[in-house]
Amino acid sequence: MSNAPFDEIEAELAKLPPAVLEVYREAAAAMESSFSSEELALWAKEGATIAGQTVRSWEAAVEYYRVGPLVARSLAFPSFMQWARCGTYLSQDSPTLAVSFFKASPAIVSNLRPQYIPRWAGLGRSLYKGTWKSSTLSARFFEVSPDLIRSLPFWDVEVFASLIEALSYKSYDVAVECLTLGRDVLPAMGREREAFLAMSRALSDGNWREVKSCLEMAPRALQQIEEGQTSRFLKLGERLTKVGIRDTARFLSDGSQALGQVPQGSQAHILDLCEGLLAVSPEAVPPFLKSLDGVLHRVTVNQLDTWFQHGVQLLKENPESGIAFFKVESNTSESLLETLSSSLELDRVKGVVRLYCRALSGSPIEVMNTHELVRRNIGWVDEDSASTDGTKVFLPPVVDHYQDKNENFSWFKVVATHQVGHLEFGSFAYDFGRPATQFEEERRFVLERERGLQQISDDVLVGDAEADGQVRSFTDIGRFLSLFDDRKLAFDLFTVLEDCRLDYRIKVEYPGIRRAAAAVQGDTLARRPEVEDLPLQEALVELLIKMSLDQFNSLPVPVDYKEEATMLARILHRLRTALANVEDTAEATLRAYEIISRLENETQPEDQWEPEDMDDPGEFSEEDFQSLLDKLQASQDSSGEGGEGDPYESPEPVDYRGDFKPEMVQLLTKLQMDQNQQGEGEPLSQEMLEQLLQDSAELELDAEQGDINNSMSTFAQNIMKEAGVPPPNSQPGQGYGPLLHDDDQGGELEAREPKAYVYDEWDFRANDYKPRWCVVKEKTLDEGDSGFYNDALKNYSSLLNHIKRQFELIMPETFRKIYRMVDGEDIDLNAALEAAADIRMKVPPDEKIYWRRNKIERNVSVVFLLDMSASTAEAIDEGRHTVDDRDAPDDPVEYMVWLRRRREGLVRRHYKRIIDLEKESTALLIQALESIGDNYGIYGFSGYGRENVEFYVIKDIEENFSERIKRRIDKITPLHATRMGSAIRHAITKLEHQDSPTKIMFLISDGRPQDRGYSREGVEKEYAVHDTHMALLEAKRKDITPFCLTVDKAGHDYLKEMCGDMGYEVLGEIWALPERLPMLYRQLTA
């Protein structure tokens, strides 16, 4: 080997300041092991080149030599020389740059792929513009590079560098500061980094000063935002910036704070709104976010939508006022919020109201909103009136009568109590034949005879009978109302009087509601029309209404008809006792009708009214009544038939009392009953039903103009359907029950193939099971390779030993008698002898002298249910910050393609997936279970839709462990959705047949249950959770202990609901699964 080149170089270096040679010699010694001597020569020579470039470049050469040995450790010689040449170029421009470059290099080269080194050097170089300030910036870049490159993908570093460059055109100082900030802030970011950089890049073109504050703000701000939403949020910021909205930093801080305050899970929705708003008017977005917190304190997220839509509308009409609206600086906004915040949605109190109604009535009443009733199209048309059909109470969806939530709730309560009152106090139990209690004479029979109507026995309709009278008498109420010529008047009177009776009764039975009821009545009274403006008949009906609302004093009464009014008041007072029943109402109706129908419906002159007190009109007597009637009849006869009155119009409905349709309710009930006991008598035909509906005063009131006949037949069909009567031409066997859920139509399913099982599903809205709703198909999993199983055992060998030891510890304690107990079955002889000896020796004896048999012999059956849903294919974030791009292609073009694909998530990494961990855990668990001999089954579940719930047998509970099972584990793969409820129910069936005293069901999942028609946005999501909860409850009822383990970190919110007081655990760290699973099982059974 010749030393000539080295001598030459040394000679050259000797001309420079002595430090150079010194460092060179030191480094050369250290380098000898890395490179051959030719290579070393090249290295040494390059240093000389660097040194020789400018006056100060010897400093760079010093640095070059110094780091040489360190860099050489990571780089092969060609790459090494490439690196060296990068330095040379830099030192040509500025030795300072080169110094920083070399200084940073040792830390860089170990983390950066060699082919990127020139690009990295280039990034630094691009910041240098020949000025002193730019060289400082560029040097600073090299300084912070090691930190950046260690934790960011190189791509992001490049973007960041270009951001800094863009900033440097504005201000070097700001650029330097941002560079430092970026080093601190960026590594901590996750996926949102890209979006953040994009936003900052957008900023740097305009409000570049804000980049710095954004960087400062970002870590704290982004914490507030749910993972997965951050990118959207930043994207929003970017778009705002691009349209020129200033104060992005403010947006970051205000926006994130606002989002941080919204109820869990609704951030995505708020961001939807923001994006919608952005499209209309970007200026409105920041004020919207700013006021969001305050607004959400007052209204719910649902109500927010109403407010928001209103604002958007305003924005479109008048941008200025729209913005004021979103700032909540306008009256419109304020008053809308006021209304929204005090209004009460039925959905929010439905549960309470439902239970309340059930408690009062003692029957399983369902509470629904009135839209539901109208939608069914069976005769109810008013969307805002409460009502009941005998089994359900319908209430309006929202109440906003009052400025206070509590008052609005009271309104609900009063209304619900009134509706339930119809059931509790028997409005629909009207029986034509049952005697009234408050009236002596049974005038209805008299009237019926007078009118010559045949008396028809209650429920049997003889075919071919004269249509009218008989069809009308299909129900008792119908029979009663058919006594009258003017059915509308009769029905109105019946309604008022029955409501009066109920309200009185409710006040007696429920003193606590008196005040609220009185308030509601008072408000209603204030809205009633003036009696004086009405024609006589209507005025008298209105008078009755006012009295029924508890107004008795200073009632305007027409002077000429004082006697009639007083008689009406007496009739009404008869009903104001707790003893009055619905038959009394009918008799009272009849009497009131007799009076009012004999009067001319004429408007009375204004001066013909006098205020009158009616709170004590005197006792009603049949004699007085008859004499009044005779008098009226006489005057009517004398004046002849030609009365010039207006036709009678029904009064304004009393809003809180809602729609009262006793005939419809009796009809429905009767139809349903007839349906249940078929064969008894002729069922009602659709034609008869239509006829009946046509006559009914209840429908006449509601029928809108248009084709009444047509709507009648629709009503009739719907009513028949409602009552469960199959319409003609239909195949029997299809479900006709009230189908409340259009979203997943269809009927019961059948198990058509072997190993298919049908299960019910719980519908929490109906509060009942949907019968035979899901088909579970049991399949044995295919066999794969047992390699997976064996590998798992190998990989976890130390953990496995530990687990086995732990499990073996459970074993011995099980069959042993426990000695030395304070109390027990019999004396433990050893202990007793010792104690006896102690006593003899006058030493206080140990009192633990009994033995006791352990009460549990270990006899455990357990079923493990593995979630095999598609989501278990998700790769597990390994939590490493270093960028793993070892498999990236070298060619830059290919690299770009690869990078893009990787970004789009199309590259399958050899990461572990959730399911892999599930499988490994299963393998470990099997080992553990085999060691203690528990009876166990392992199943996987997935599926798509309710017709196809897949239930895979990995190890059947009765099967013995074998090679085949090892091979099946290999085939556990992510499949489709998760319909947990049915899978749980099938597992229950499996466990039920085991006779172990301890039965356990262990559910391992990775997220909420979901499936087609099982979980959708909104309510549907809850459906799945409720069904699963019910399935778990069923397990518990069968003495199976359910336990849920989930690896979904967001699991707490729904698991609490899903599992109730049953055990569950959310695994914070998925990696812990193989260790945690056996331990949990041990705890559960020990």
Added chain:
Amino acid sequence: MVDAVEPEYKEYAIEEFLVRSEPYYRPVGDELDLFTAAYNQHIPVLLKGPTGCGKTRFVEYMAWKLGRPMTVIRPDGSGGRPAQELREGEVRVPLVTIACHEDLTASDLVGRYLLDSEGTRWIDGPMTRAVKAGAILYLDEVVEARKDTTVLIHPLTDHRRILPVEKTGQIIEADDRFLLCISYNPHYQSALKDLKHSTRQRFISVEFDYPPADIEAEIVARESGCTTEQAVALAKLGEKVRNLRDHGLQEGASTRLLIYAGRLMREGIPARRACQVAIVWTLTDEVELQRSVEEVVSSIFE
């Protein structure tokens, strides 16, 4: 300053506990006759019914009632029993009540050996003492006890009326007045803890339920001392709340709870508050249910 008060309590041997003063019991049906007949005929009795509907009170009442007429009849010699246990012409029907729990073993009932300075000494358990003393033995919530205890019941409840004491090698024939009475709440037992038929069919079953509203009002008024209106309202509340039994509530409000509420009212606690603490919060922890029951309360009480 108040003088230090002597603590007032009384101590009885298990089999000497007598119901001395007449407990208040309001019969609803023919349960008094049934029980008396069963007692005279040595037929064990199973009392079924929800918690707090008066099962225990009924047994107490019967112990008192059965004890009294016999003071008249038995000393005359018609009962044919040796008079050794009688004192001053009184026939006693002691009441031995055992609340069963899942750790209750056979030896807890029958007895066990204890150590003393001389060696071991046998000590009778409460069941043995009841059998010897001729008491009414009342096993409350019997299904809670361990399985082996139910086996003990068998020979006692058929014609043999004996208690074999395995460890001492003895068999005890029951006193003529001895009667076994067990209670059981069919509502909250799981299927597994149900009584076995071999056990069940040794008893006659008397079903208890909460009394009808008018009687319940009477009971509440009498027991709590609240006003009649309050008692009527409480009974109404009880009725309404029990309507929720299959809609979320595991158990309806018991008569006992209604009485508690009545007592609080008598002490001047406002009605709504009294119901809240005595009934609403006791019945359930579920917020929605609580709210619903509270709404019922606030409808009934002002």
